[in-house]
Amino acid sequence: MARLFMALSLCVVMLSACGKKAEETHEAAKTEEAAKPAEAGITKEALAANYNLEKGKEVYEATCQMCHNTGISNAPVVGTKDAWTERTKQGMETMIKKSIEGYQGESGQMPAKGGNAELTDEQVGNAVAYMVEASI
Template sequence: MSEEHGTLVKTPKQLIVVCLIALVVPVAIALLGAQLLSGSKHIDRSEPKTQVEQRIKPVGELVKYDGAPPPAPAAVVAVALVAKSGEEVYNGACVACHGAGIAGAPKTGDKALWAPRIAKGINVLYEHAIKGFNAMPAKGGQVALSDDEVKAGVDYQVAKAK
């Protein structure tokens, strides 16, 4: 009886088994290796959920408020929505008319035109700027401005007329 080259694979069935092992073993090793690498080194599953949320939270949050800014922690994220300065309000909503004195608007920086208006008292000017006054539209037509922002715009113009 002659052993054919002494090979272990003698039947088609054995061949299939060997092929399967050759396929499965490397995959298993690869999976195990991946598990070892990612599982133990990169993801710390014991990390508290809140810490993870803290780390992946969006950079900004919308915080809208009227009047005084909210207390310290919220103020940090509120920066993006902080009220516009008087100059920003003026340049965005008022300069169109007041810059050149269009349609009877008192020209910014014209002391003679502003003196009688300033004499009415700042609160009257605030009210007229917020609610409108003759050809002066409420909030200069920009209803999205807060009252405080419009007041800052008034302050800006009043300061320029002094």
């Protein structure tokens, strides 16, 4: 009986050790994935291929530049690389989603669709791409 118990507890210890290892590997993979877009995924070429930067510029000039050209209410200034390095690590999808829905960040309040509810998700995506393209 005691031997069976020993064998069982040994199993449990081994299992939990294995479980932990798998978890750690998974965490490492996730971090790597999150850091990738800035290094490899987000390039000027990829942005030009996947978004309409011309249309993005129009949207930017009409709706976004009032904050993002000057940094009013602490908005990250377009064309300032340092202001965007950490942000681009999130990847385009996340940045676009946050711009569509709006969010309260550490530096300030980004209004949903820059405050223009008439913009489509696609228009906001193009504007984000235009802004990022000018800031990397």
